[in-house]
Amino acid sequence: MITTVAAFTMQGPIKSHTQALRAAALTATLESISDAVLMLGHDWEIRYMNGNAERLTKVKREDVLGRNLWEVFPESVGGPYYRAYHKAVETNTAVTFEEHYAPLDLWTEIRAYPSEEGLTIYFRDISERRAREAENHRLAFYDKLTGLPNRQLLLDRLGHALSLSRRNGRPGAVLFIDLDHFKSINDTRGHDKGDLLLQQVADRLNDAVRGCDTVARFGGDEFVVLLEELGTDAAALARDIAAKLLQAFHAPFDVEGVEHYSTPSIGVALFGRENVSIDDILKRADLAMYQAKAAGRNNVSFFDPAMEARVSARAELETDLRRALVNKEFELHYQPLASIGGELSGVEALVRWRHPQRGMVSPAEFIPVAEETNMILRLGCWVLIEACGLLARWAGDERTAALDMSVNVSAVQFHRPDFVEQVMAVLKQTGARPDRLRLELTESLLLNDVESAIQKMLRLRELGVRFAVDDFGTGYSSLSYLHRLPLSQLKIDRSFIWDALKEGHGAAIVRMIVGLGKTLGMSILAEGVETPEQLSFVMAEGCHYYQGYLYSKPLPESQLADFLHR
Secondary structure (H helix, E strand, C coil): CHHHHHHHHHHCCCCCHHHHHHHHHHHHHHHHCCCEEEEECCCCEEEEECHHHHHHHCCCHHHHCCCEHHHHCHHHCCCHHHHHHHHHHHHCCCEEEEEEEHHHCEEEEEEEEEECCEEEEEEEECHHHHHHHHHHHHHHHECCCCCCECHHHHHHHHHHHHHHHHHHCCCEEEEEEEECCCHHHHHHHCHHHHHHHHHHHHHHHHHHCCCCCEEEEEECCEEEEEECCCCCCHHHHHHHHHHHHHHCCCCCEEECCEEECCCEEEEEEEECCCCCCHHHHHHHHHHHHHHHHHCCCCCEEECCHHHHHHHHHHHHHHHHHHHHHHHCCEEEEEEEEEECCCCEEEEEEEEEEEECCCEEECHHHHHHHHHHCCHHHHHHHHHHHHHHHHHHHHCCCCCCCCCEEEEECCHHHHCCCCHHHHHHHHHHHHCCCHHHEEEEEEHHHHHCCHHHHHHHHHHHHHHCCEEEEEEECCCCCCHHHHCCCCCCEEEECHHHHHHHCCCCCHHHHHHHHHHHHHHCCCEEEECCCCCHHHHHHHHHHCCCEECCCCCCCCEEHHHHHHHHCC
16 A cells, blocks of 8 residues: 555656545655665666665665666665565565665665565664674674684584585594693783783684684683695695694793793594594594693694593593492502511502402502592502501511501692691501601602601601602702701612613612712612612612512512511
């Protein structure tokens, strides 16, 4: 009705008073509605435009009425508006769509209705709604700090890339990037400076990849780069891009006037026709990244199946280890320690794990896992209680009352604030003599917070507990603090004993350690003595004690009793 009356009004003079009233009413209605309105004739001439249309299009009615639409708005020729309006006319079907009009930076919602008289177009400004939608999309799919795609958008793109690669066979890759020692800038300069570094890292990563690649912030100081369409030599191209990413970190970052150097560890996982899930490919890249860290950081590592096997084995070992603590699958073996003349001087308590399926598991395999997971706290406490319990029982037998009990202490245990109190509680609980207990520490353990270490050792030394440095020579001891530590013994690492009779430097190192120990008033124990020749050597060099298979292997308590009373 509106289109018909308006067109009739514009086609010729008003034939009756009724028609004039209808045209006036129609015009008033079109001027009052919130939509902008354009009415076009069959030759695309503009026959009517209301006030809202003037305001949105920035043109005056008197300047454009009667003119061709595409002459007034030439930028639209061939574009979405042009195609949609022609489709409406050619098919005699209404069209509805949303489009951005670039010359005015205007988002419009369009409804165009064809009729016998021409085309009537209703449109409105939806720029604010579109801006809100764009902002919501940005918040949902882009990282607020760096502006990079976030985890959600990465997962969407990665899922699409995996599906496409399975179909067309064109390989791609995921690069998992973690900043080395990022925690240091947060700890020393604050999280705001860490955020500034992350923003600059994001810019450099974006600059180092191809335009078709996706750089996303995965979380914290972790970034992921998705490479698609790598071609036939996918591994080489992925390696080249990873090398560019490493190179992007060579120059220092300017963090509010202070130069800061940062390096990345990068793990690479390739994908192609293999049916691999999003989680699996990210897991592979993550495993490769940790391999890069293990190789010294600031490095690139490619995933290989052996990594996954190692991680699975480690996870299984951790699960078994937790069960073993509950089921009491651990036991202590004791390796006798001898004076250089061959008399028994004590034992070293060594934990063993009797796995129900695997049998005896090497401490070298499970102790690192126990330390990483803090299970060493519970295990170490159990070892100390068991060893001190035996030490207390020895006190009632004159043949064993003078023997020492050596117990290894991990760094995780020693650096607990309540370590001294725990040792004191075990001594009180078991009734063991403190002066017969020797705690063995590693050099690297003592390097961390030397002053605190000295205070803990002095408190226990006052009770009579003694200390030895285990595997001496393999760490980085400093004479500036070594002489301050209340140590009673240095234990020479077995590797130097084994090397001493060869052409290496073992003999010279043993002589230096013996000389150092004697100068500082400590006894010297040689570890790993397995042959008469080795024993003769350590005797000649002035060692006071030794241990090793030549004297005795580690023994369970039942066999130790026979050894002690032989």
